[in-house]
Amino acid sequence: MAQHSTTLAQKIKGSLRAATAVETSGVEPIPEDGRSGGPGSSFTLWFSSNVQFSSLSSGMLATAAFGLGWVQALLAIVLGSAVGATAIGVMSTFGPRAGVGLLVQTRVPLGRYGAAVPAVLVFFKACAWFAVNSVLGAFAVQTLMGGGFAPAFALVTLAQVAIALVGYGFIHLVQKAMAVVLPLLFIGVSVYGYAKSDLGSHFAPDKAGALGFTGAFALTIAVQAARALSFSSYAADYTRYMPAGTPPRRLFACAFTGTWLGSVWIASLGAAIGTIAFIGTPTDLVGQVLPGALATVTMLALGLSTITSSCLDCYSGALAWLIAGVKMARWQAVLVVGVIGGAIGWTTGQGDYWKSFENFLILLGNWIAPWLAVMLVHRFRARAQSPTPHFGTGFASWLLGLAAAVPFMSQPGVYVGPIAKDHPALGSCAAAVAFLTAGLAHYALTRVHRRPTAPHTHTAHTNKEIPA
Template identity: 80%
Template sequence: MTRQGPLAQRLSAAVRSATAVETSGIEPIPADDREGGPGSSFTLWFSSNVQFSSLTSGMLATAAFGLGWAQALLAIVLGSAVGAAAIGITSTFGPPKGVGLLVQTRLPLGRRGAAVPAVLVFFKACAWFAVNSILGAFAVQTLIGTGFGPAFAIVTVSQVAIALVGYGFIHLVQKAMALVLPLLFIGVSLYGFTESDLGSGFDAVKAGPLGFVGAFALVVAIQAARALSFSSYAADYTRYMPVDTSPRKLFLYAFTGTWLGSVWIASLGAAIGTIAFIGTPTDLVGQVLPGALATVTMLALGVSTVTSSCLDCYSGALAWLIAGVKMARWQAVLVVGGLGSAIGWFAGQGDYWKSFENFLIVLGNWIAPWLAVMLVQRFLVTSPGPDEEAPRNVGPGFAAWLLGLLAAVPFMSQPGVFVGPIAESHPALGACAAAVAFLTAGLIHYALTRNSRTRAATSTDDTPKEIHA
């Protein structure tokens, strides 16, 4: 029997720990069970953004909205920075209390109020699981030449299996993919950037009534929205880190991983968009890539959808528990995987992308005001302590969140679903809905909590009271 050296023993122990099935649910992680460092946030968010949906979001900039590649690149850089900042900041919420962000939502929104965004996250996770499963199935189907059914089964079972094992295994898989995916995508990147028209200019016909300003703002909003969607998950993957984990380092690692992955793949998509509009991974083979490179790219796209969608399955399950459903974490994972697979199976039989695009945009409109409430609560409101000190059914943050959503309605623009009056009369402002919701909710929540603190400080008690949301 060969004896292992110290390094091999440490690696073996780390792998055993990462592949052990997670038993924790949404309860706080004890200090003795905390481990890991902020560097794992880089690999997790980098790998999660190197995927086909990132490619498609960049492609929209040139192929659909008419921006030149350089203009699209600037919009992608700015939008990705906004979304990456949201993930970076929300990642820092995990270590102090050892719980995910949705659990902490109970503080400003109240216990019953927090169940509403938890349910929305659950359905958002199921929807993204479905979309990514379809994309992954198309890639696997093209790669191995099988029917849609077997390819779909391979992808969905892989995603659910990773989420079932849990937190440690997800981080282990993402670390491996942070090495594998760049190698797999390097070929299509070289081909895409060299064969595309990087000197293309603005196409006013494609932009239509949006004009240049509207098209540019919409691309920024789309890029930001992709990462903002992930921000509701971010603390789920840092809650096992020690309490004394550096917030600054954690922010930098999460921000950089998100931003680099998003900018790289989205700018590649924008480059490919100057050649052709790609609706599914299969189109890459038929319209853009030559033989062997197409095969490698299909493998990369199939793997990347699995690494992204396992996050949806895992965090969607936690959201289901936070919403008040009584079941084990592994059972909730099966619920997300089952519902997401069912949606994806039926949607994948037809023109799935068009129907899901508007659905996901509508579903994501709530995230910006929710994030604003959480940021105001964390950085501008004195924290009253653990979640159990938030007994109210509905807190002031719930009102701020709803009012933020209402303020954004006139700016919302989802053709075929709903177009608000301001977006209809001024199409260029149709990309402002999330920003309006964010600013409105943040200001209202700050005003409400400031007034509460003022009343507490001037009460008849000699000691100023701290208002618990």
Template identity: 80%
Template sequence: MTSPGPLAQRLSAAVRSATTVETSGVEPIPADDREGGPGSSFTLWFSSNVQFSSLTSGMLATAAFGLGWAQALLAIVLGSAVGAAAIGITSTFGPPKGVGLLVQTRLPLGRRGAAIPAVLVFFKACAWFAVNSILGAFAVQTLIGTGFGPAFALVTVAQVAIALVGYGFIHLVQKAMALVLPLLFIGVSLYGYTESDLGSGFDAAKAGPLGFVGAFALVVAIQAARALSFSSYAADYTRYMPVDTPPRTLFLYAFTGTWLGSVWIASLGAAIGTIAFIGTPTDLVGQVLPGALATVTMLALGVSTITSSCLDCYSGALAWLIAGVRMARWQAVLVVGGLGSAIGWFAGQGDYWKSFENFLIVLGNWIAPWLAVMLVQRFLVRGAPAEDTPRDFGPGFASWLLGLLAAVPFMSQPGVFVGPIAESHPALGACAAAVAFLTAGLLHYVLTRNSRTRAATRSTDTSKEIHA
């Protein structure tokens, strides 16, 4: 009997390693356990953006906000670039310390302060798990002709199972999906682009008081927020990479994968939105796609939502542990899966569409100032006094909170809350996340700079006393 060759042996070893249940929690990954290269960030983020929520977010641009397809494409390109840049940058936070970004949040925000965004990330992950579970269930329900309950159970169990195995298996699944999903989506892409009205113009009636500028800015904000929401996860999927992983290369792989997947599927959604308003995957079958193509598309949508939502389950579990809950990682995965499933089950019985836009915008409002604090801490704060044990609340917590408060007048979630500036000037309602980002970043830079100045002054005074 012929023994397997070196390539087969390496592949077999890689598969065994990837399918071994991960035992690590949120503690730093030892140098001896580090492996993998930056290329896996491309496949992970590309696959994660080739999904129905990307399609629906793009569809909002034309079907709900009245942009023409070319106008929507430009907004999608810009918004996706902002979100992809956030994922690219935060991906580089993983290899140096071997921990996720939320763990590193403890230095600028403090131990207790960092627990608050960790809790928010946990609930955000549960909410995304619910959204994707509903969409996946609709697709599976249409595909196999079963009721919502069995389809929902199949989708949620698959998502939780992938997250339970952990980091290596998630990367393995996403690598496979980076090959499979383009093949499955190519048919609906060709049909959607050729049958839609790509020459459509701006529809002022759909945009309403937003006008063209407001509608365009809102599409940019929604696209940025959708990808931006993943930025709190990004370092979770690079923390096992070697410490000497080149940051620029890692950034380029993560950015490119995110941007390509987002622009492709969102622009396809915008194209379909010129001919029909699609609320669920089932509507694609009834209003847009012919028989055989519809079947393939339902398969693609079902698979893509499962492979995307497993990230929410995995990273939501890590966030729960960082928030201070004492349990094993696998137990935290079950908590996210259970709570997300409960939310999805009740939401899936009605019409989820009306809350989808607000959900995406709210994500950007609180993540943007947190991200600004982390970027300033990483790239602009130099010479800060080292703290082995961060205080309960650091200057970054005040910066994050004040940045969020500064954005309140600009917030616009119709039916929930509309700030005074957004109410009087609807076109500015898409600026909330940008205001929060800039305010928090500037405040954190000023506060930490003043802190370093005081520390340097104390050090100089102490030195003078010693030598006096």
């Protein structure tokens, strides 16, 4: 018995040492003998990453801004979360088979130069999310500890960067711990929030305006899906160290379930709170909804959740920067994301962010959706291909998807397309139009240009499709 306990303690100690060792790999393929872990870690990572204030915010938009009743908002949140969770689940399966992140694999259908475009977009997306979460986390820490915004903002940003600097193993370790801690901390605010909210609320036409019920419902689905879709571009980054033989279906199920449960829980709570108050920042929860002791616990939960979520943006943003062609070490790229994201957050994040937050989420879906469509078509029906030196058929398909979405885009104050202007209810369809157009275009173009080569049957082990 004593020997068994000693062996278990040694294993735990060894696992902790490995998880806290600074990662030395960049974007190159991970060799098979350097891989470990299993699908379960994808559940904890995506569950804890969705238990955060931005999930609460996206749910609150449904009732407080778009005018849906709580039950209507819940249905839209369930559907939108399922769309985003499906994307994360599918894209998570891309990591083990090739040992590299999704952006590296993008070089095959889009070409080496073409793949640099989404890499740059992912980099700036990561910086923007880092900024959003840093500000929200700073508000929570400031409310919890008192003092000025500056020290709270510095604490949050430094914590996020520190986790990303250590790297892959430490991120998974932190997320496993938070998958236990955050639910415990959020239980109180959930019980209180649901009890105080008007769960029997009805549709409010005055809030929906020209959208009407159909438009408000569709927009809630789009916003909720876009939030998770933005994470899907990172998904393979956190599975690329898993063995090539990791069962895809099990990996999909773990990533999907973790994302969907975390998203639906916190977003539906946000929708419930939105029936009684419009919460602009975490600080407003204290003044308008929560009593003292519960408010303290909630601020702790929100501070921790924004840090554990935003470290993903810092880590994956750094990898995107390297894939875009910048020559530097991974840790240096992490600092670049931290500096740019921190500067954006400090400069623009201390005011009212609601309309910008809504537009930001929708714009993310508009360009990520056609890119994911290209990757799905490439993965499930294309024959083995060699990466083109410039721009592949996938890049053309991606551009066609974006072009098709333009008339449907609706970001008031930024751009409203002609179809969205004449039919506001269709303004939430841009991402779906982009996805379908890009997918169909890539399917057609690869049928025309496909060379008669043998099907790729062992890509996961050989990495023949993945350029160095």
